Amino acid sequence: MIITFFPFVGSVLQASLYIMKYPYAELLYGSNSAEIEMKLCFVKKDDTEKILHAANVCSDQIPELMKKLFSNKWHKFSKADIPPVKYIECVLRHSSVDLAAFVRFLAGCNGNIDALYNKRSREGKRYYTYMREVTKSYHSLCMFARTEVFDNLIISEINPPHSISDLFCKWLGRRNPDLPVAVIQNDIAYIANGEYLGYKHFDVLPASEIESLRSSKRDEKLENLWDMYYCTQMIDNRRNPGLAKKMQPAYTSGISRMAAKDRYRVERGISNTTLFDFTSI
Amino acid sequence: MKYLSSGTKYDSCNQSAICHAFGPDGRCIQLYKTLLTNYCSGECTYCPNRCERDVTRVSLSPDEITKITWSFYRKNAIEGLFLSSGVIGEPEITSQKQLEVATLLRQQGFKGYIHLRLMPGTPKYILDQIAEVANKFGVNAETTNKSNYSEICPNFDYQNDVLQRLHWTDRIIRKKRKEFRGTNRLVGANDTQFVVGAVNEPDSEIVNTVSEFMKKYSLRRPYFMSFDPVPDTPLSENRPSPLWREQRLYQVSYLLKEYGIKADDFDVVYDEHGFLSNSDPKLELAKANRDMFPVDINSASFSDLIRVPGIGPISADRILRSRPLFEEKELTRMGVVVGRARPFICINGKSQASLSDFLEACS
Ligand code: SF4
Numbered sequence: 001m002i003i004t005f006f007p008f009v010g011s012v013l014q015a016s017l018y019i020m021k022y023p024y025a026e027l028l029y030g031s032n033s034a035e036i037e038m039k040l041c042f043v044k045k046d047d048t049e050k051i052l053h054a055a056n057v058c059s060d061q062i063p064e065l066m067k068k069l070f071s072n073k074w075h076k077f078s079k080a081d082i083p084p085v086k087y088i089e090c091v092l093r094h095s096s097v098d099l100a101a102f103v104r105f106l107a108g109c110n111g112n113i114d115a116l117y118n119k120r121s122r123e124g125k126r127y128y129t130y131m132r133e134v135t136k137s138y139h140s141l142c143m144f145a146r147t148e149v150f151d152n153l154i155i156s157e158i159n160p161p162h163s164i165s166d167l168f169c170k171w172l173g174r175r176n177p178d179l180p181v182a183v184i185q186n187d188i189a190y191i192a193n194g195e196y197l198g199y200k201h202f203d204v205l206p207a208s209e210i211e212s213l214r215s216s217k218r219d220e221k222l223e224n225l226w227d228m229y230y231c232t233q234m235i236d237n238r239r240n241p242g243l244a245k246k247m248q249p250a251y252t253s254g255i256s257r258m259a260a261k262d263r264y265r266v267e268r269g270i271s272n273t274t275l276f277d278f279t280s281i
Numbered sequence: 282m283k284y285l286s287s288g289t290k291y292d293s294c295n296q297s298a299i300c301h302a303f304g305p306d307g308r309c310i311q312l313y314k315t316l317l318t319n320y321c322s323g324e325c326t327y328c329p330n331r332c333e334r335d336v337t338r339v340s341l342s343p344d345e346i347t348k349i350t351w352s353f354y355r356k357n358a359i360e361g362l363f364l365s366s367g368v369i370g371e372p373e374i375t376s377q378k379q380l381e382v383a384t385l386l387r388q389q390g391f392k393g394y395i396h397l398r399l400m401p402g403t404p405k406y407i408l409d410q411i412a413e414v415a416n417k418f419g420v421n422a423e424t425t426n427k428s429n430y431s432e433i434c435p436n437f438d439y440q441n442d443v444l445q446r447l448h449w450t451d452r453i454i455r456k457k458r459k460e461f462r463g464t465n466r467l468v469g470a471n472d473t474q475f476v477v478g479a480v481n482e483p484d485s486e487i488v489n490t491v492s493e494f495m496k497k498y499s500l501r502r503p504y505f506m507s508f509d510p511v512p513d514t515p516l517s518e519n520r521p522s523p524l525w526r527e528q529r530l531y532q533v534s535y536l537l538k539e540y541g542i543k544a545d546d547f548d549v550v551y552d553e554h555g556f557l558s559n560s561d562p563k564l565e566l567a568k569a570n571r572d573m574f575p576v577d578i579n580s581a582s583f584s585d586l587i588r589v590p591g592i593g594p595i596s597a598d599r600i601l602r603s604r605p606l607f608e609e610k611e612l613t614r615m616g617v618v619v620g621r622a623r624p625f626i627c628i629n630g631k632s633q634a635s636l637s638d639f640l641e642a643c644s
Binding site: 114117118119120125139142143144145146147149154156172175176177178179222225226228229230232233234235237238239240241242243244246247248258259262265266269 | 603614
C-alpha cells in the first residue's frame with residue numbers, strides 16, 4: 001500500500017493517522033497532485049497496489065485531526081513553546097526535513113503531545129530543532145530584512161534558508177495594510193494586499209511581473225538618515241561587542257544591506273572621525 | 282534629529298516583540314526614539330538638558346516627527362515611536378504637544394507602536410486622551426522616595442507628580458485592557474525608569490520600591506539606567522555607577538516578577554550597606570538558603586524547581602511534563618544549565634556533587 005500526501009499540516013496529520021492504521025505502507029508526497037501522479041508512476045509496483053491519498057483539509061478541520069492523533073489533551077502544551085499545529089507547520093517548512101520520516105514520527109508519538117516538545121528521543125530533538133530553526137529564521141527576517149519603498153509598492157528581496165517567504169510577505173502586508181507588498185525570492189514574487197494592484201489579497205507571481213510595477217524610487221536618502229539615527233543611540237563607554245554580537249549574529253548581515261551596515265558597526269564601533277574633522281585640521 | 286535622538290539614548294523603552302537592530306552596546310533598537318525638544322525649564326541635577334546648561338537647543342515639529350517615523354517604519358527598521366521631551370514651560374503644554382504627535386500619526390493610519398514618556402505632573406485629562414492613541418505611556422520615578430527625588434528633580438514633587446501619575450496610569454491601563462480585550466490593540470503595562478546611582482540609595486531600597494510599585498501600580502517591568510555624570514551639571518564630579526549594578530537590578534526585578542520571589546527574600550544577599558554584589562542574585566539566594574537544597578528533580582514542585590540556579594520557568598515546566606527523568610543528559614535537552622544546577626539537585630535521590638563541595642570550590 002502507498003499513502004500519498006501533500007506537505008501541508010492537514011494532509012500530514014491525515015497521513016499520520018493512516019500510517020498508524022497501516023504501519024507497513026509506503027509514504028509518498030508531492031507539492032501537488034501532478035507531482036504525486038508522476039512519482040506514483042515510478043513507485044507503483046502494479047495497478048493492483050492500493051493507494052490511499054491523505055487529502056489536505058481546511059484549517060477548521062485541523063483540531064479534529066489533532067484530537068484523533070493526540071487525544072483530547074492535544075492543546076495542553078507548555079505556554080513557553082509554540083502551539084503544536086504551528087510546530088508541525090514550521091517543521092514542514094524546514095529545508096532538510098524528510099517528510100515521510102516526520103509523518104512516521106507523528107504517528108509514533110502514540111498520542112503523547114509532549115513527545116513533540118520534551119526532546120527525550122533523538123528524533124523528537126531533531127524536529128524540535130527544526131521547528132526552532134524555522135521560527136528563528138522567520139524572526140530574523142522580520143527583524144533584519146529591509147524594504148524598498150515606492151509610491152505605490154513596498155518591495156523586499158530576500159533569500160531565506162527555509163520556505164518562509166510567504167509568511168514574511170503576509171507579515172509585512174499586515175504591518176502595511178494600506179499598501180501592496182511584494183516579497184521577491186529568486187524569480188518568484190509573493191504579494192500581500194494584492195487587491196490594490198488588481199491581484200488576489202495574497203498572490204504568487206513571477207518576479208518579472210513586479211519589476212514592471214516599480215515606479216520612481218522614493219527612499220534614497222532614508223538609509224543615510226537611519227545611519228545618523230543609529231549613531232545617536234551609541235553610548236561610547238558602554239560598548240559591549242560580546243553582547244552586541246550575540247544579539248546580532250554575523251549571519252544577519254546577509255539578510256539586508258542595512259542590517260549588514262548595522263552589524264559592521266556592532267563589530268567595529270562607530271567612528272568619531274568625520275570628513276569635517278579632516279577638512280578643519 | 283541628531284541632537285534630539287541623542288537626548289533619548291539613555292531612555293529604555295523596548296517592549297514590543299521585534300527588535301530591528303542592536304546598538305554597539307548590545308541594546309535593542311526597535312523604536313524611533315526622540316525628544317520633541319531639548320528646551321527644558323527643569324533643573325534635574327543629572328540631566329544634560331537642564332535649563333541652566335549651555336547646549337544647542339532644538340525642536341522637531343509634529344510633522345517632522347511623523348514623517349521620520351513613517352519612513353523608518355515602512356523600511357521595516359522600527360516598530361514605532363518613543364517620544365519624550367524637555368518641559369516646555371508647563372508639563373501640561375508639553376504633554377499636549379506629545380499627544381498632538383501621537384494623534385497625528387494615528388490619523389494618518391499608523392498601526393505601529395507608540396510609547397510616550399510623559400512629564401511628571403501631566404494632568405489626568407491628558408493621560409485619558411493619550412491612552413486613546415498611545416500603546417504605552419508613563420512617568421519616570423527616577424528614585425525611591427520623596428527626599429531623594431527633591432534632591433535630583435527639584436522642580437517636581439514625588440508624591441503628587443510621580444506616584445499620583447503612576448496610580449492614574451495604572452487605572453487607565455486596566456480600563457483600556459478591558460475595553461480592547463479580544464481586539465489586536467496592544468495596551469502596554471505601566472512602566473517607569475530609575476536612575477541608579479545619582480543619589481546614594483542602596484539596592485535594597487530600589488528593590489523594595491520596585492516590589493511595592495509592582496503591587497500598587499501593576500508595574501510590569503522597571504527600567505534602570507546607570508548614572509553617568511554629565512559635564513556642567515551639579516553631579517558632574519560624582520562617580521559613575523558601575524554598569525553591572527544595573528544588570529543585577531534587572532535580574533532581581535525579573536526574579537520578583539517571573540519567579541514570584543519576595544523582596545524580603547533578598548535581604549540575605551545584600552552587603553551591610555544594602556548593596557548587591559556583582560554576582561548572579563539567584564545563585565546568591567540559593568547559597569544563602571542551603572537547607573532548601575538539593576531538590577529532587579522527580580518530586581520537587583514548580584516553585585522549588587525554579588529556585589535552582591540554571592533552571593528557569595521554561596525548563597521547570599518541561600521537567601514537570603517529562604517526569605520521570607533518569608539522567609542529567611535529559612535535563613540538558615530541556616534547557617537546564619546543568620553545570621550550575623548540579624550542586625542543587627538530585628535525580629531519584631542521587632546527587633553528583635554536594636552543595637558544600639561546590640561552595641568550597643567557589644570560595
Ligand atoms: S525635566 Fe526631564 S529634560 Fe528637563 S531637566 Fe528634568 S530630566 Fe531633564
